[in-house]
Amino acid sequence: MSDDPNRKTCIIVGAGISGLLAASALQREGWNATVLDKGSGVGGRMATRRVGGGNFDHGAQFFTVRSERFAGLVEGWLTAGVAAEWASGFADAEGRPNEDGHPRYRGTEGMTSIPKYIARGLDVRTGERAVRVDSGDTGWGVVCESGLRVAGNALVLTAPVPQALELISSGSYRLPDGAMRQLEAVTYDPCLALMLLLDGPTGVPEPGGMQIKGEPLDWIGDNGRKGISEGQAVTVHAGPEWSRSHFEDDETEVIDSMITLAGDRLGTDLASAVIETSLVRWPHSWVTNPHPEPCLVVSDDPPLLFCGDAFGQPKVEGASLSGLAAADRLLGRDPR
Ligand SMILES: Cc1cc2nc3c(=O)[nH]c(=O)nc-3n(C[C@H](O)[C@H](O)[C@H](O)COP(=O)(O)OP(=O)(O)OC[C@H]3O[C@@H](n4cnc5c(N)ncnc54)[C@H](O)[C@@H]3O)c2cc1C
Structure with missing residues (x-):
């Protein structure tokens, strides 16, 4: 992680596949991304x-592969030896x-092999339950149950939506009614x-x-x-x-x-x-009942995004594409 004060910073709540891929894409483009997860390890529902x-x-x-973008990721995981083909259908x-x-894939030592591989080299803090979120002029502050405080220009929430809603309502920030309605429908x-x-x-x-x-x-x-x-x-x-x-x-x-x-x-x-x-x-x-978009941008200034498998497509592939879409939006690119 760089100490350069000009670097953009992002807090990502959730070290499931969506949060880790978002962090990885942001870090590649020079951002400091801090990922917080309440679990003792990474992977979330890839457990x-x-x-x-x-x-x-x-x-x-x-997991299965439908899109070209996800196929590219899976190719990398296969080459790295963290994913393998299991079968082409079950009983x-x-x-x-x-x-x-159609191939069905697995992690080589279990599903967590893949998130563990993505998390290498990222700033991931496990055992950190985010309990309060506040917004300020220049960004966001997140407080964890342990007392850890993290600040960032942008905030990405990847927890299952009911948990993300509870968190975003925990401090000074008020979610706009329209966004609240869309998220409550998930x-x-x-x-x-x-x-x-x-x-x-x-x-x-x-x-x-x-x-x-x-x-x-x-x-x-x-x-x-x-x-x-x-x-x-x-x-x-x-x-x-x-x-x-x-x-x-x-x-x-x-x-x-x-x-x-x-x-x-x-x-x-x-x-x-x-x-x-x-x-x-x-x-x-x-x-x-998913949200139709691959991620939901609730605020541009300071940036607040919701992503995960509830956005766009479901499952491991949908969650992966959603994490990448959130990073795309923060990087000013159209999600592919
Ligand atoms: C039983 C089961 C079977 C499934 N079977 C399949 C399958 O066969 N194929 C398939 O493709 N998909 C399957 N899925 C779905 C797939 O696992 C998910 O779609 C995908 O892993 C979701 O990734 P995600 O990053 O969106 O969310 P998650 O993996 O849920 O990650 C969110 C993370 O946020 C963390 N978090 C939540 N609240 C906080 C907080 N306050 N502070 C800090 N951290 C927090 C959680 O600990 C979690 O690690 C299954 C899921 C389950 C539960």
């Missing part, structure tokens, strides 16, 4: 966790092969994600993923077959309706129900093979 002897992707499971709800020829589905370490075969069909796309379960993945875990490590995602209606339920009840549902789906007695479990409750997993 990998170790439970017992297994590695689990428990947020995003894989369907009945366990039948369902390949469509909605997400929740997801209950269960990690299961087993002492026997997982029963997940080739190529290690069952894309159910429904209720009560949406996905069952085998992290060993995926190539990111040594143990028999299964990730189970509940569908949005089931997740919503059980989101606040007792942890043991949720875990037991999801083990039974996954065992029924796979046709195996999962319960007798489980040696360790971990449950994650994602309040914001998939965007159900």
Whole structure:
């Protein structure tokens, strides 16, 4: 990070893929970008966790590539050895092969391999929850729970929109009514994600993923077959309706129900093979009502932008393009 007082500075809240790509693009053009994240590591919903002897992707499971711009990024990640092709489709709800020829990618050591790679050389402060935002004549001030204070000419908020709205309303700044209305219209589905370490075969069909796309379960993945875990490590995602209606339920009840549902789906007695479990409750997993623009510029002076997977397109690709679009806007370029 440079101490040159003439350098433009930006505070980015969120070290998910959108925030990291925005920071990286700004830094390349000579800005000082400081990224704050409340998590203990980078990646946000591209999340990998170790439970017992297994590695689990428990947020995003894989990503696809549609746009040329994202294809360029993925090419770089493949060359750097942080991304790899997993498959070209997964088993369907009945366990039948369902390949469509389009590559699905993974991080080489789990999804976090990619955000960790992008974060190298950036000023990223993890374990820093932003709790207050104030605007001033020359920019923005953000205060973290730890007491850390960061100032910048521009502010980019990449947290899921309800969390970003809470933050921007926490201090002296008042969001214009029009922007507030647009942002309040953004909605997400929740997801209950269960990690299961087993002492026997997982029963997940080739190529290690069952894309159910429904209720009560949406996905069952085998992290060993995926190539990111040594143990028999299964990730189970509940569908949005089931997740919503059980989101606040007792942890043991949720875990037991999801083990039974996954065992029924796979046709195996999962319960007798489980040696360790971990449950994650994602309040914001998939965007159900996105904002149509790739990012939202609320103020030019001082610059305030919202971006992430709720803007433009969803998922890992949409979040990546949104982070780049936010950087484009700050650099005075038309988002590509
Ligand atoms: C269960 C699940 C399954 C998914 N499956 C897929 C999939 O298979 N394929 C796919 O393409 N996409 C999938 N997604 C979606 C994908 O993970 C997201 O679209 C993408 O990772 C979002 O990136 P982002 O940068 O917009 O947000 P995030 O990754 O959410 O990053 C935002 C960051 O902001 C931080 N933050 C929030 N508030 C504060 C604060 N006050 N102070 C500091 N930091 C803060 C958070 O800790 C987080 O790291 C899935 C998501 C979930 C949850």
